[in-house]
Amino acid sequence: MNETEINRIAWGKLSKEHFEKFNKDLKSGTKKLNPQVEHQLYDLNGLKVLHLQCNTGADSILLAKLGAQVTAVDFVPDNIKFARELAKENEVSIDFICSDVHTLDEVLDDSFDLIITFDGVLGWLFDLPKWARNIYKFLNSDGKLFVHDGHPYYLIFDEDLIKEGILNVKYPYFNAELEVHSTIGGYATEAKEAINHFRSHKVSDIINALADANIFITKFVEFDRCDEGMGGDTKDERGLMYLKHFEGKLPVGYSLWGTKR
Numbered sequence: 001m002n003e004t005e006i007n008r009i010a011w012g013k014l015s016k017e018h019f020e021k022f023n024k025d026l027k028s029g030t031k032k033l034n035p036q037v038e039h040q041l042y043d044l045n046g047l048k049v050l051h052l053q054c055n056t057g058a059d060s061i062l063l064a065k066l067g068a069q070v071t072a073v074d075f076v077p078d079n080i081k082f083a084r085e086l087a088k089e090n091e092v093s094i095d096f097i098c099s100d101v102h103t104l105d106e107v108l109d110d111s112f113d114l115i116i117t118f119d120g121v122l123g124w125l126f127d128l129p130k131w132a133r134n135i136y137k138f139l140n141s142d143g144k145l146f147v148h149d150g151h152p153y154y155l156i157f158d159e160d161l162i163k164e165g166i167l168n169v170k171y172p173y174f175n176a177e178l179e180v181h182s183t184i185g186g187y188a189t190e191a192k193e194a195i196n197h198f199r200s201h202k203v204s205d206i207i208n209a210l211a212d213a214n215i216f217i218t219k220f221v222e223f224d225r226c227d228e229g230m231g232g233d234t235k236d237e238r239g240l241m242y243l244k245h246f247e248g249k250l251p252v253g254y255s256l257w258g259t260k261r
């Protein structure tokens with residue numbers, strides 16, 4: 001079994017709990033789009049949007065509620081099954097596709113005004129050049145790409161010590177190896193025991209994969225905070241998390257905008 005298959009099984013262990021949690025939060029109105037993402041989005045009304053790595057579709061539903069015509073993709077069959085259920089419960093129509101994003105070109109032939117992927121995404125991908133070529137293929141001629149994710153620099157530090165104000169480099173920034181972890185998730189529900197693989201890509205790998213695929217980067221923004229569950233240890237007044245010892249000092253997240261060259 002390769003790393004992607006191992007990750008598919010690991011993520012699948014969280015599907016039901018994610019569905020139950022997001023269902024409850026959507027019903028109570030407490031499930032919101034990451035404010036850092038929403039703040040940067042323009043009017044989505046009537047736009048064709050491709051949402052990659054959608055999990056059980058909660059954010060896809062929020063994008064659809066902003067008026068977008070959403071197609072959403074995840075590689076876990078149960079995520080897609082629960083996402084369809086969640087969309088039905090929330091009375092929105094979304095085209096959910098079960099596919100590895102690397103091989104999405106084998107099952108989808110369409111183009112979009114916006115391709116969006118955010119909050120815990122690129123580290124699960126092991127072939128960024130292929131991912132980027134797919135982005136190019138699925139963008140329409142004036143379509144836009146939006147990525148919002150954990151900052152690769154922040155990800156090199158020991159995740160426990162950083163909360164105590166200690167910067168200890170645990171993972172290399174350059175030539176990062178495939179990390180093998182024994183638990184997965186924890187951003188929305190309790191983490192589960194399951195072997196999984198993660199690769200932190202350095203910033204230049206992300207930018208150059210896109211550049212080589214003829215995606216022109218139009219904007220790159222860095223943040224010292226991120227959405228709840230994605231890192232940090234202290235909540236601000238907007239509900240975003242920052243590191244109390246390193247507020248304003250360390251990049252925790254980034255956003256990237258691109259267009260087809």
Ligand SMILES: C[S@@+](CC[C@H](N)C(=O)[O-])C[C@H]1O[C@@H](n2cnc3c(N)ncnc32)[C@H](O)[C@@H]1O
Binds near residue numbers: 011053059076
């Ligand atoms: C941290 S979650 C993304 C969270 C999502 N933004 C949300 O709010 O629920 C990562 C997602 O990527 C999916 N994923 C990981 N590798 C993938 C791949 N190669 N192709 C498609 N989906 C993948 C997982 O199934 C999981 O749902």
